[in-house]
Amino acid sequence: MIRKTVGRKLTTAVNLTALLIISAFAYVNIRSHDNSLLAEVEQHAIQISQTVKSSTEYDMLHYAPSRIHEIIRLLGQEGSIERIRIMNKAGTITYSSDSGEIGKIVDSSAESCIRCHVVDPPLERLDMQARTRVFRRPNDSSRALGVITPIYNQPSCWTAACHAHPESRTVLGVFDVVMPLAAVDANLRRGRIEIVIFAASAVVALSLIIGVFVRRWVSQPVKQLVAAIQHVADGDLSKTIDESRRDELGMLARSFNHMTRKLSEARLQLVQSDKLASLGRLAAGVAHEINNPLTGVLTYSSLMLKRARTPEEQDDLKVIVRETIRCRDIVKSLLDFARQTVSKKRESDVNELITHAVSVVERQLSLARVVVLKELQPNLPRPVVDANQLEQVLMNLLVNAADAIGGNGGTITLRSSALSLSPVGVVQIKQAVCPKRHNLIDNEVRFGGKPSIRVKARSEGQEGFVHFDPVYGQASHRHGFTFDERRKVQFVCPECSTALMREGLACPRCGSAVLTFEAPPRGFVEICARASCGWQRWEDVDASGNREYVEIQVCDTGCGISAGDLMKIYEPFYSTKGAKGTGLGLAVVWGIIDSHNGSINVESTLGQGTTFTVRIPVTP
């Protein structure tokens, strides 16, 4: 069965219309062609009649029949004339180019007489049109055209010497000129055939052309669209269609691509919210289970605190109460996080938070012979933070530092300072997608705990993955294979192999090719393809200018972290402390700093110590 596609319907409609119009045109054309040819012949016949009439008039008046016979015979020999005859009123053929019929009487119903003798008495006047007639000859049924010219009585006729006609007669006789139409008819037939052939070929050509264009402009884009929709229906939201056309179908394609983009974003969010929902359920369960025993601890310890006699007892109990309340806040923040409620961020004094955090672990540290030095810059700007969470960060870093120092004693230095930073080297690319919306973020390979951006590189038949540092301006690439940088390198999406090269832009620093990807929702990032160059540009972030930060450094003189471990320290459940650590400390730190849009960096020398640097933006 032939499918009733839009293209086919459209083609059929256009073809039918063309057929109708061209047929009508051909019909009208043939008609007018026929008429004009006939009119020409008719004009010719009338002229001949007039010629015969005027050339025989003199001889008529002087009654010279032999001369008249001669004239008519001569005229009759002309090729275009079949027959010339003169009949008198009674129907007797008095002169004729066909000498055989002279003297014969023509019946008044004969084709040359009927025009006037249709009534009785016969018409005396005929207009020009009525004088001509087209008839088929009975012998060979070819067509002929006859023109009759009445010979009217005039004074010269009845005053002539012969006095052949009385004055009372109006019409004395008629000239009858008959011309064959065979040549004209042949001409007409040829013309008709030509027009029909032309019309038919026009219809065919038109339908072919329309078919081709309909196919190109309608059928193919629609087919593409249907195929893409099928992809989407099958769950593949990465399918895009060519949207370069400027017509409605191009618009449709753009809308379609926009829709799939939005859908994939929505799906991403859905997955995210799914994760959050299960985390929420977990948090709710944990909260309920933990809060009951915590109630026991908190009620009894606070009751003991009220009854404590000695200041020492009071101090110890105060720590228990305070830390239990911190547990309460942590559990509550779990619930808050799960519900994504308004966070408890407010302007806080970072130095106060540092001092408080130190006081909590001071006793533990002094037991391990760790000296805590504080180099705090006074009058720091007050960043908007969740004080409890930030304190948690400091506690975790302090505990790690103390553990790194071990039992032999050492120093932890805490520094705070304010600084204004350009976004370069600070702002992190948290989302990266290829033009077909494939995620380029790779959680497996991280730079300083931050998920990297993974692309595929192709050079001279070789291929491999390249990971980019997600911090804007820190161009430390990590190659999964080696290639000659002087050769042409092509970077593509690892999933769909769509090119990620920025056409028409060379690195302003070294002239190499530039690769680009979108970092939603903040526009495009451009990176020089040459690893050793390091040029990057992120216009959206550059435009926002410098930002104010508060920086906190925690330096210890401990054992340091090996380069291999540095890569993994922020990974959940990764611990170098064996059974002593949970491996969650730095993961929590990382999460908290990330939620504050801050950054954390670590520098470490084995055997000499480690420095963690936390930067928190003053405005979130």
Added chain:
Amino acid sequence: MKTVRDILVIDDEPVVRQGVERIGRSEGLSVDPADGGRAGLARLEKHAYRLILCDLMMEDLDGFEFLAEAGRRGNHTPVVMTTGYSTVENAVRSLQLGALDYLAKPFTADELMAMIHRGLNVCALPNGSMALPIPAPPFSQTHRLGRVSWAALEPVGTVLVGIDDQFVRTLQGIQGIELLSVGTGLVQGTACATVVSAAGFSHGVLCPVNGQVIETNAGVTANPATIAKDPYGAGWLYRVLPSNLEYSFRCLAQGLDAPDQQPEQRKGKSS
């Protein structure tokens, strides 16, 4: 005639019951424990209590059901809800169902004492103060979060937040109030202010709406007694730029708030 006891603590967690008993007794109060909603109802048959502390999540009869059942039996003892699963929704629902207040676990001895203090003060109020449904607020465009706080929509779209008159009366005098600073985000059903009663107890006031503080009433911090004098007028706490107001108000309207409750009487008390 039933004997009058001070506190009934209903909780399926022994350590919580024991903790409350220890604290109550240390203050010289008589405390009876019940390990579930049904046991609690049975206790109510035998004794009259001045205050009930009830856990929200229990197996046989949960806190909401207990509250409803006690109300059906004509018992108007003030109930304080406690729960380890302290969500905003639970807090709001408890208050709308007629609980006196909501106390999230874990709590300190002081927090519990403050709540007990307020609960016992209810007895000093006119009879039937804890009757349901909770009376409508005295002014139009004013929504109540249980018997704790109120929110009034202002013509320009901001919302005034203040402390409910019943809450104020259970304090029996206000010594001081601590407010959040301008710009802080408020979450419905979480504490938005701390009031210190004349007896020296700190009480958290649960917020009736979501939003951001755009103005605090300096008048009440300077002179906290204003709150007691005119809780719905000069005693307001915050002017708030509300977020998701419709939702906040729908939660408030979901309770047993009846709009036609003795308006004249209420006005007289609150002014």
